[in-house]
Amino acid sequence: MSPQQTGLSQALGIRAIGSADFDRRILEAGDALAVVFVWASSCFNCGVAQRELLAAADEVRALGLAWFEAGAHADPELATRFVLHGTPSFFFLHRGFTLGRMTGWRGLDGLKIAVAAARTKMGS
Template identity: 50%
Template sequence: MASVLVDSAAFAVLDMQALDEAGFDAGLASAGDELAVVFFWGRDCFNCEIAEKAMLSKPDAIRSLGLKWFHSNVYAHRELSRRFMLHGVPTWFFFHWGKRLGRVTGWHGLAQFETAVKAAREKIGAAQKKL
């Protein structure tokens, strides 16, 4: 069976910054007030490849979500998979000023991803109202 490699084209198309254990928190901080999303993936992950191909098929729709994108190969950076208790990839975590707002596990289509982005933004709005 041929090895399945994650298509790094999505990283370039969506301007995803790579994160490792050492730079994770600083990377998130660089997002400032933007809603940040971290795409956790793994080499030889068939479902990660499917997710990337789906995202690449609608790059304008993905970009229109207004996210600051990051990515991390959890097989290369196992401490991150432990830190976030990942049991499978692909997984996306949403952050605002370093605070975790939600997650998506598996690619279930753009509509489901958009719903998760909306929920994360609602959490930001609710937190700001409390201030």
């Protein structure tokens, strides 16, 4: 199930992104840390991640991220670009540079750790 279908896109302001507009959309995020949530409709843990993110929407919004989402099977070019090993995957980017990734859902605490690690790289 896509973030649009779960209400997650509205709760977090997640916007769809694809290989055709990827670089432009990431640059439009400006100084914000961008996170690309790559999901698959057949992925059980993607649904778990979506439900937990939605349940903690206020806390997730407080992280100040620019959220994007892409379906892994709908855009194989994007999946290949990031050497996708599984879903869900979260890629952290800033001004066009990939700062990190989190493959699998490690809960909200895992997301916060990944965000902090990416933000550390933003400063270097």
